[in-house]
Amino acid sequence: MIKVKLPSAYQKLAASHHIELNGMTNVRHLLSVLCERFPQLTDELLDSAGQPELNLLISINGEPLSNLQGWDTNLMDGDEVDLYLLLAGG
Amino acid sequence: MLRLIDRDIVEEHNLSTQMLYDECDVSDVVPKSIAAARHLSAINSNSTFEAQAAELTPANAAKLLGGVDLILDATDNFEARFLINDVALSLDIPWIYTGALAYTGLCMPIIPGKTACLRCLMEEPPEAGKLPTCENVGVWLPMVQAIVAVGTTYALRMLTGQPSEIALHELDFQTWQWRKVQVARRVDCPACEQRNFKFLQGQTGMQATKLCGRDMVHLSPEMEVHINLRVLANKLAADLLVKVSEDLLQLHLPEAEIYLFPDGRAFVKGISDTTRARALYNRYISS
Numbered sequence: 001m002i003k004v005k006l007p008s009a010y011q012k013l014a015a016s017h018h019i020e021l022n023g024m025t026n027v028r029h030l031l032s033v034l035c036e037r038f039p040q041l042t043d044e045l046l047d048s049a050g051q052p053e054l055n056l057l058i059s060i061n062g063e064p065l066s067n068l069q070g071w072d073t074n075l076m077d078g079d080e081v082d083l084y085l086l087l088a089g090g
Numbered sequence: 091m092l093r094l095i096d097r098d099i100v101e102e103h104n105l106s107t108q109m110l111y112d113e114c115d116v117s118d119v120v121p122k123s124i125a126a127a128r129h130l131s132a133i134n135s136n137s138t139f140e141a142q143a144a145e146l147t148p149a150n151a152a153k154l155l156g157g158v159d160l161i162l163d164a165t166d167n168f169e170a171r172f173l174i175n176d177v178a179l180s181l182d183i184p185w186i187y188t189g190a191l192a193y194t195g196l197c198m199p200i201i202p203g204k205t206a207c208l209r210c211l212m213e214e215p216p217e218a219g220k221l222p223t224c225e226n227v228g229v230w231l232p233m234v235q236a237i238v239a240v241g242t243t244y245a246l247r248m249l250t251g252q253p254s255e256i257a258l259h260e261l262d263f264q265t266w267q268w269r270k271v272q273v274a275r276r277v278d279c280p281a282c283e284q285r286n287f288k289f290l291q292g293q294t295g296m297q298a299t300k301l302c303g304r305d306m307v308h309l310s311p312e313m314e315v316h317i318n319l320r321v322l323a324n325k326l327a328a329d330l331l332v333k334v335s336e337d338l339l340q341l342h343l344p345e346a347e348i349y350l351f352p353d354g355r356a357f358v359k360g361i362s363d364t365t366r367a368r369a370l371y372n373r374y375i376s377s
Contacts, residue, residue, distance in 0.1 A: 008194055008264035009227070017265050047216075055168075055216045057258070059271040066210065067274045082269055084260055086212055089191030089229060089302070090166035 002030065002075055007085040013040040027058060028071045030081065044085075055086040091138040092130070095154055096122040097145035097308060099338070099349060099357065107231045119338055119349070143337070145310045145355055146170055147297070148290050151177045160245055161185035164238075166302055168215040169289075175200065175208040176290035179282055184248060188241040192227040193264040195237025198257065198273070199244045202282065205256045206273040209281040233263050298364035307358045307367035315354040317375075322350075326374065341374060350375060 004019040011017040014034070024030045031052060035042040047053050058065050059082045065073055075081070100108075100115035100122055108122075115125040121143035130139050142154055146165075155161055155177045163174055163186060171187060178185040184201045187208060200207050240259050247254045257270040280286045297310040323334035331342040341348040346360035348370060356375065358367035 005267075005269070007260070008262045009192065011264065017267075053216060054212050054214055057211060057271070057273070062271060064271055064273050066206075066276055082271065084196070084258065084269070084271065085194075087189035087191045087194065087196050088166065088168045088171075090164055090189050 001077060003080045004030070004034070005080070005082045007083060009085055010041060010044060010083070013044065014038045024075045026071070026075055027060070027065065027073050027081070030075060031071075055088075057084040057086060058082065059084070091140060091158075093140040093142060093154070093158060094123040094126050094130075095142045095144060095146060096126070097143070097310070097355060098122045100125050101304075103304075107229065107234065119340065121337065121351075124337075143351065144353060145297075145308070146173060147310060148173060148292060151290060152181065155183065156181055158183060160249060162241065162245060163187050163189075167299070168212075169299075171208060172215060172289040175281060176287035178202060179207060179285070180287050180290060186241050186244055188237055190229055190234045190237050193230050193233055193262060195233045195240070195259075195261045197237050197240040197244070197259045199248065199254070201248075201256065206275045207279060207282040210276040210279045211258070211273055213280065230263060233261065236261050236263070298368055300362055300364055301357075305360055305362045307361065307364050309356045309358065309367060309371050311354040317350065317352050317354055319350065319352055322375070330374075343370065343374070346370060348374060 002021045002024045004021060006014055006017045006019065008017055019034075021030065021033060024033065031045055035045060045053060045056060052071060060068060060073060060075070061080055065071065098121070100111045100120050102116050104111055105113065105116065110126045110129045111122070121141070123141040123143050127139035127141035130137070144150060144154065146154060151173055155174065161174060161178055161183055163171060165171055165174070174185055178200065179202045182202050184199060186199045187197065189196045199205065240261070244254060255272070257272045260267070260269045275282060277283065299308045301308055319334050319336070319339040323332045323339055326332045326341060333340040337352065339350040341350065346358050349357040349359065356371055358370055361367060
């Protein structure tokens with residue numbers, strides 16, 4: 001089981017800010033499953049070319065993807081995945 | 091010394107969320123940086139406050155942000171933040187990213203040569219129109235205060251030499267969560283590793299920005315200029331309703347109001363179309 005925490009901006013779109021998913025191989029797979037399950041999230045998570053949005057920051061067990069293998073980082077049972085949305089507002 | 095930089099003027103809708111201003115600032119149409127400096131001076135006359143009623147641009151950024159120990163980001167757009175990031179890295183000045191939207195706030199200190207920079211987190215600004223704005227989701231005042239408290243705590247600790255764990259903090263008053271993540275520097279970061287400061291070097295032409303949540307456009311000329319507002323007011327007053335002071339010219343048009351500063355910047359109030367705003371500026375100011 002992979003635990004995923006979404007920023008509250010996505011809470012309405014996914015009905016919850018805390019989601020549990022099974023059978024995720026890597027982060028790219030997780031994003032595609034999130035978009036499949038919650039189609040309203042697709043525009044938020046992916047850009048017009050289908051790539052992860054530039055202002056989307058993801059950490060696994062507190063470690064950002066930049067310290068791991070990026071979007072191809074493997075996921076294991078029990079992992080906690082946090083999605084952060086960098087904000088422009090002020 | 092605290093240098094306050096803001097391109098805006100105080101408006102009535104600011105009073106419920108921006109604690110440094112009052113109704114007199116609105117009626118007198120005072121630039122925000124000047125009003126803030128006045129109010130802060132009244133609280134503490136032993137401190138020095140320098141007001142800069144200016145927009146941060148690639149042309150003036152090094153001058154406005156240079157010579158300080160720390161830069162505090164209180165901006166509302168990524169364009170300004172990418173510019174701050176470039177200037178801070180090039181001048182070796184730490185800065186603190188702070189942002190708030192709806193019930194969420196983010197804060198992260200950026201120390202050149204030591205921590206990740208903004209472009210380690212996000213290499214390029216997101217596509218135009220993709221991000222939620224205060225126009226469509228609003229800003230919750232207590233969240234602004236909460237995330238500013240995180241930023242000022244970092245600032246005070248950094249300025250007094252107290253070590254701090256550097257992390258990206260996310261506060262959320264919808265879920266009552268406080269999350270944080272320590273972001274490593276990117277080995278191939280174009281800014282802090284490769285020293286490519288394209289946001290500091292770029293931009294041409296008149297910059298037009300639609301202001302968040304309002305029918306107002308901000309215009310900023312490419313080059314620094316100086317306009318004698320009284321001379322211009324005399325020219326315009328023959329046909330139009332004009333009010334002028336040393337710092338501001340107000341031009342009342344049937345479809346909009348133009349607030350012009352001596353450095354050529356202007357707010358066009360009453361319309362949200364940037365092209366139309368440029369056209370009005372060109373018609374009444376540039377000519």
